[in-house]
Amino acid sequence: GNSVTQMEGPVTLSEEAFLTINCTYTATGYPSLFWYVQYPGEGLQLLLKATKADDKGSNKGFEATYRKETTSFHLEKGSVQVSDSAVYFCALRGGGNKLTFGTGTQLKVEL
Amino acid sequence: DTAVSQTPKYLVTQMGNDKSIKCEQNLGHDTMYWYKQDSKKFLKIMFSYNNKELIINETVPNRFSPKSPDKAHLNLHINSLELGDSAVYFCASSQNPGELFFGEGSRLTVL
Numbered sequence: 001g002n003s004v005t006q007m008e009g010p011v012t013l014s015e016e017a018f019l020t021i022n023c024t025y026t027a028t029g030y031p032s033l034f035w036y037v038q039y040p041g042e043g044l045q046l047l048l049k050a051t052k053a054d055d056k057g058s059n060k061g062f063e064a065t066y067r068k069e070t071t072s073f074h075l076e077k078g079s080v081q082v083s084d085s086a087v088y089f090c091a092l093r094g095g096g097n098k099l100t101f102g103t104g105t106q107l108k109v110e111l
Numbered sequence: 112d113t114a115v116s117q118t119p120k121y122l123v124t125q126m127g128n129d130k131s132i133k134c135e136q137n138l139g140h141d142t143m144y145w146y147k148q149d150s151k152k153f154l155k156i157m158f159s160y161n162n163k164e165l166i167i168n169e170t171v172p173n174r175f176s177p178k179s180p181d182k183a184h185l186n187l188h189i190n191s192l193e194l195g196d197s198a199v200y201f202c203a204s205s206q207n208p209g210e211l212f213f214g215e216g217s218r219l220t221v222l
Contacts, residue, residue, distance in 0.1 A: 032209050038152075043115070043201055043213030087152055093209035097142055097159055098167055104152040 002027045002094045006102035009087075013080055013109050021075040021105045023064075023090035031092040033057075033066050033073040034099070038087045047075075047088070080109045114138050115214040117202050123220045124192060131188045132217045134202030142166075143185040144203040144211065145177060154201075160185055192221045 007022040025031065032051045036044040048057030053068035062077045073090060090102040115136045124130055136143060144167070145157040158177040159167035165177070174190040185202060199218045203211040 034209055036211075041215075043203070043215050044154075044211070045213070046210055049209065089154065091209070096166075097144075097161070097205065097208050098156060099209055099211065101154040104154075106152075 002031065002092055002100045004090050004092055004100055004102035006088075006090050006105050009104070009106035011105060011107050013107070015082055015109055015111055016079045017109075019075070019077040019080045019084075019107065021088050021090075021107070023073045023075065023102060025071050025073065025090075025092050027071075027092055027094050029094060030068075031094045033064070034091040034093070035062070035064055035073070035075050036089040036091060036101075038089065038104070040086070044089060080107070082109045082111060085109045113214075115202055115204055115212050117200075117214040117217050119217060120215065121218050121220075123222065125222055126192055126194060128192050129188070129190045130192060130219070131186055132200055132202075132219075134185045134187070134214060136183055136202075136204040136212070138204055138206070138212060139183075140204035140206045140212070141182060142205045143179065143182070144205075145185065145187050146201040146203060146213075148199045148201060148216070150198070158185075158187075189219075192219075194221050197221045 003026045034049045035047040037047045048059040050057040050066035056065045087104045142161045144159045160179040163179045199216040202214040
């Protein structure tokens, strides 16, 4: 079956540091890949997506590239802000409407 | 206007009771979902409806019964509540597969 593995958190960074949150997946066929973000007390929001190999999704300074050869979709941001503190979820869609989520990685950004 | 709204936001109840959570979306989406998020932030899909028709029904106790009176509404009724049902329940909707819009969640506490 499909599965998503994310790095354990929490990840604690200083403001303006570089962020990487690792995500790898197992799936048959050619899944679509997503990153969602959950701010405290809120529901998840779609951050970015990529639907085929070598696609790069980007939004709000965050980027992730769909790497089929390494089955990865790592999230990166060049300079994090305190307002980026949240839980980040990697997810894949193999077919149909079902999304498989990773376990989430909490990011804390300090001044 | 809230795109996906759930009520109630908080629910505290005793074991054995029956409770319902309501969800409405004003985005015109065809597909709606219920997800359960546990205390470790793990997200698990429970149900999905497309135009009032059940399309995803994961391994969920039959004490949980979804109902979709129309494509803008998806309610969740839970019978005979147990301690392990304590979680945050998220409603979501989508028009494009994988691109979900989540509500703010309903935190259920079973005492």
